[in-house]
Amino acid sequence: MPASKRDQLLATAERLFYEQGFHATGIDRIVAAAGVVRMTLYNHFASKEALVAAVLTARHRRFIASLEAAMAAAVPGQETLALIEAHGDWLRSHSQHGCIMAKAMGEFAEHSAELHALAAAAKADLLARLEAAVARDGLNHSPGLARRLFMVLEGSNTAVALLDTATALADTRELADTLITTARSDAR
Amino acid sequence: MPASKRDQLLATAERLFYEQGFHATGIDRIVAAAGVVRMTLYNHFASKEALVAAVLTARHRRFIASLEAAMAAAVPGQETLALIEAHGDWLRSHSQHGCIMAKAMGEFAEHSAELHALAAAAKADLLARLEAAVARDGLNHSPGLARRLFMVLEGSNTAVALLDTATALADTRELADTLITTARSDAR
DNA sequence: GCGAAGTTAGATAGATCGGTCTATATAGGA
DNA sequence: TCCTATATAGACCGATCTATCTAACTTCGC
Known part of the structure; x- marks a missing residue:
């Protein structure tokens, strides 16, 4: 078919x-x-705008599905790292030229409140999932950890378009590792 | 006049x-x-493309000038942090909606090799200056530190358009601090 | 006052834009 | 077999796009 x-x-x-x-x-x-x-x-x-909205929605759905698959297979207590790894896999296979939501936000900020909000909501969704993973991993004593990890992932999105992909993803992993390790040691 | x-x-x-x-x-x-x-x-x-090139060039020149002013005033041994702080100041006062070079790269990747290269060169320039600052601060024993700090700044660019600006910049500072502190302690 | 450079107003070009319309054709299910 | 939904081809609309051209008008140093 x-x-x-x-x-x-x-x-x-x-x-x-x-x-x-x-x-x-x-x-x-x-x-x-x-x-x-x-x-x-x-x-x-109905319009080009509706087509864009459908494209963004469908892509975000696929992105979230791949994240959730990775989370479901993750070792308990390592969910945050699994999420970061899954994000990296998505970048490697689907977003080598940067994040489509970031591009959409840039192009539609002053042209379509609806599309801008749609893209921003996708970003907010990722942040919320990071916060949930951090909480499940028992790291929520560290205020803002999820937000800082989110910023690292945003940097990773841009970096894959500028540096060698493998290097950028290795750096992302190492950054996340440092942050999580620091958070764990701060807890003691 | x-x-x-x-x-x-x-x-x-x-x-x-x-x-x-x-x-x-x-x-x-x-x-x-x-x-x-x-x-x-x-x-x-000569053309719209030439106008865009002139705009990007002029903006990058101003950005670099503000970085260099901050570096010149920096305490020796703290140049990396001064650079990150200066980047944050630029974001706060000129780039609340994200980095114009990132936008240009996204829009011109397939439309103008010249403009794409111009924007990418601006990014590469920032990375090079980070590497120089890291070296002058005696932190270059930590391979890739400048690159990871660069990724943090890229994340910061996107984050100011998504989160509260003050929060995003505070997170950036804390991230950079963690990375530099970790690098220093690894040196011992 | 003169001449040159820069600016203005506005017509013009050809391409492309998002979007609509109609009439025709091709399916698949009842 | 007929009906309905979907797809096709292509004309058409007004608006906008980048870019060019000419002719008249300022401005300013000399």
């Missing part, structure tokens, strides 16, 4: 938006690349 | 590009906001 036209459009739009930017990617280029006609797009999505 | 038309254009374009994005900001909106006519822009800049 071939992918539905809707799914083809979502996948193609996601790729083009991610690689070329949202404003710089026109409707015509998306439908041409998806091998579909313009009216088919407008049959499935 | 009022600013030259060229300077008005540069300042206006920088503001609009930063707030609205590069592709989403048209020539006409820039010249209207600058109170100037379109031919004046093309009299000073």
Whole structure:
């Protein structure tokens, strides 16, 4: 069973938006690349803005699913590290050119409150999951630890687009390790 | 003496590009906001791409100047921290919505190799200055410390657009502190 | 007062933008 | 078999995009 036209459009739009930017990617280029006609797009999505929203939502859903799979397989007490590792895996395989949510926030801050909020909510979701993992690992005596780990992951997002990916991810792991170790020793 | 038309254009374009994005900001909106006519822009800049390049170059020059002023005033042996503090000051006063170079890299990765390289070079410049500061502070026994601090600053860039600015900057300072302290204790 | 440089106003170009419309074709299920 | 949903091809809309051109107007040093 071939992918539905809707799914083809979502996948193609996601790729083009991610690689070329949202404003710089026109409707015509998306439908041409998806091998579909313009009216088919407008049959499935009310507007370009709605298409962007669907793309961001779908991508975040996949991201969260991959995180949750990793968390489910994690050794208890090591959930925070497992989350960071899963984030790194996602970067390596899906976000080598930076985080699509960060790009969306930059492009839509003054153009679409809805899309900006959608991307910001995705970021907030990651922070909340970090906080939950930190709590489950018994590290919540260290105020702001999750927030600082979140900042490290944000730095990692940018760094993979600037440095060698393997180096950036190794640095991320080491940073997280240092923070968690420091937090544990502070607890004593 | 009022600013030259060229300077008005540069300042206006920088503001609009930063707030609205590069592709989403048209020539006409820039010249209207600058109170100037379109031919004046093309009299000073060969193309929109040349204008963007001039904006990025000028902004990076100002950024570097503010870093160097802080470094010159820094206590010897504390240059790394001074640099991180100066980066935070720049974020607070000029980059509350994220780093313009990161935005440029995202928007021009597939549209202008020249502009992408320009923005990437600005990032590389910051990393190089971090490495120099780390060396002068006698911390270069810790391999990759500058790179990890760089990643923290990149995370800080994104975080100020997501969290409370003061909190994000305090976290950045604490992160840098932890890294430097860990590096010093590893040296013994 | 003169000349040169910079600026203005505004027409013009061709491409592309997001979005709509209609008429035709092709499926699959009842 | 017929009905409904979906897809196609392509014309069309007004707006906007970057860029160019010409002709008239300021400004300012000499």
